Amino acid sequence: MSMKEHGHQSEGGPVLAVENLSVEFWVGEQWAAAAKHISYDLMPGEVLAIVGESGSGKSTSSMAIMGLLPKNARVHGSAKYAGRELIGASDAVQRSVRGEGIAAIFQEPMTALNPVYTIGFQISEVLLTHRPGMTRKQAKERALEMLTLVEMPDPPKAYNSYPHQLSGGQRQRAMIAQSIALDPRVLIADEPTTALDVTVQAEILDLLRNLHQKLDSAIILITHDMGVVADMADDVMVMKDGDVVEYGAAEKIFSNAEHPYTRALMASVPHLGLGTASYEAASTRDDATAALVLDDVSIDYPKRGRVPAFRAVADASLTIEPGEVLGLVGESGSGKTTIARAVVGLIPIAEGQLRVAGQEMVGVDAKQLRAVRRKIGIVFQDPGSSLNPRWPIGQSIGEPLELAGHNKGEISGRVEELLDMVELPRDFRNRYPHELSGGQRQRIGIARALALDPTVLVADEPTSALDVSVQARVLELLQQIQKEKQFATLFVTHDLAVVDMLADRIAVMQHGKIVEQGTKEQILRNPQDPYTQRLIAAVPVPDPAEQRQRREARAALLAEQKR
Structure with a gap:
């Protein structure tokens, strides 16, 4: 389907016309398709969001x-920028379009910025490479x-700084400054806010929106975050396993998605404000029966x-308290x-x-x-790096039991129980x-954390590395086991x-201090602290x-x- 078919037409034609684009990679001894028959027209000043899960x-x-694909890739089809064909074009043509177009x-x-050069040098270098007549002084002024x-x-301090001297949000701003230095007509923003805190993400999205209006650049926004899509996009293209499964105006896709995959994707996105009420206000807090108590704790x-x-x-x-979920929220640092x-005692x-x-740990x-x-028990953020790659799954799950002195028969039976609990086949123990x-x-990380029937489970960003539909299933499972x-x-x-979906109570942290805590309703529907409100x-x-x-x-x- 092309843009023209769902009514997005503009005078002067598209700035980028993609037709029947397919990408394959040589894997082992055969070609594997990564993207199949993609077609769209991108109009000047338009934001197209391409959404989908990993892969x-x-x-x-x-x-x-x-x-910008590796050597083992081949591309079919057509992608025309302002009428010029880019697929199969010479390096010289590609270079002339990159940056300026x-x-x-x-x-x-x-990883995109060079760690050994200052930010100013890197922005100036882009200008000097593409604008041969420009002097270093002019390049610095433009940077x-x-x-x-x-x-x-x-800006002058940032100009002379190295990437490691800037915060995540500042580095992202520096990279955007480098990208727009040549006034490109198309910006491809690949997950531009994934690694950022929510308030920094909001600032970067505001910035992209303002730049988009000032420069009239068209934007292709690649993301898996449906909140970001709702914030920015005019049109949405939904991809699954290399295919385009749905494509249309953002309002239509959000209000009336046609494809089952799009509907499933929308349904699995946690939506702030749609969480259920806590099971109780838990106004009486009894330290004697509490599962975990921190009392004026400071850590250096x-x-x-x-x-x-x-x-x-x-x-x-x-x-x-036992049976309660406390969400501890706050930004990086x-x-x-x-x-x-x-x-956990680390x-x-x-x-x-x-x-x-009731037992003292200090x-x-x-x-x-x-x-x-x-x-x-503890569930880590990245399940891949917290499991021993040389051990079969059964050994990883059984390790806490072995350290606690259980015999082989007990361990084997418990591992099967735990695999049942996290809804995985028992033969996974040998994988x-x-x-x-x-x-x-x-x-598997959850199963291992629950091996010894813990009183307290610490879950540290357990789903942030997962796709949205996988995240939804893991969170449902955790909720079910916890109940x-x-x-x-x-x-x-x-x-x-x-947190809105899972927690009974919430504590909000900023700069090492808990600035506000209370029931989910108090914190999310009626926050008192200015930081929580932001x-x-x-x-x-x-x-x-x-x-x-x-x-x-x-x-x-x-x-x-600010007032």
Whole structure:
């Protein structure tokens, strides 16, 4: 289907016309299709979102247009930029179009920017390469102008900084400044906000929207985040296993998706505001019966090399009752993972008290600490790196039981029970981690964490590395097991929509301090702290009309808080 067929026509024709584009990779001894028969027309000033899960072909098809695929790829079909064919074009033609015609903003700025050159040098180099008549002085002026345009705090300082000296959001701004330096007519933004905190993501999306209006660039937005799509897109193309399964205006796709896969994708997106009410307000908190108690806990990181010692968490107090889920939310560097690691006993506590099932964890000997640790299970963020690649799955799940002194017969029976619990076939015990998908590996992580029937489960961003439909299934499973087993859960995340779905109570962290805590209803529907208000306002929701209202409300809130 082309853009013309669903009514998006513009004078002067498309800036990018893609027709029947297919990409294959030589794998082993055969060609494997990564993207099949993709066609669309991109009009000037339009935002097309290409959405789909890992392996759907959304990035591959866009990189093919720019000639940025590896040597083992071959491309068929046509992609015309302003009437010039790019598929099969010479390197000289590709280079002349890259940067000035079509520019890319990549997912991870740290790998896209060169670590040994300053930001200013890298932006200037793009200008000097493409504009032979330009002087170094003019290039510097233009680079500073670009850094100002992307709202970089202190552009002259950023110009002289190296990538590692900037925060994630600042690096992303620097990369956008480099991408737009030559006023491209098409911007390909490949997951431009995936690695960013929610408030920084909102700022980068505002920035892309403003630039798009100022420069009238067309944007291809590659993402799996339906909230971002609702915030930005005019049209949406949904991909699955290399095929385009649905394509149309954003409003239509969100309100009336036709393909079952699109509907399933929409249904699995956590939506802030649609969480169910907590099972109880839990107003009476009894430290004697609590599964986990933190009382004025402070945690320090010692001096390392040139990095001075610093206090990562200050005076944190939390209580989680058996059967309760506490969502610990905050942005990168807020201290939430530090608290999770301290609860598990991986980091010592500088001040305060920490009790698990009534047993003190501070100031006890190694034997007592081992006994307490058996009551705690942990699910890590990246299931791939937390499983031993040389061990079959059964051995990974059984390891906690073996360390606790169980015999082989008991371990074997318990491993089968645990595989049943996380809804995986029992014969998976003989497989290795690399033979499993990300969602299956995370289920194994959950099974291992529950091997010793813990009193407290610590889940540290357990679904952030997963596709949205896989995330939904893993979260449902976790919720189901938690209701059945009634362990207390400390759920660490930056995703407020996930917390809305799972948590009974929420604690919000900023700069090492808990700024606000209460029931889910208090925190998400009636936040008191200005930081919590900003955090909630920044979350995009998968509904274009609601997202427009939220964006206006956020702008009003920020203006009010600045006053």
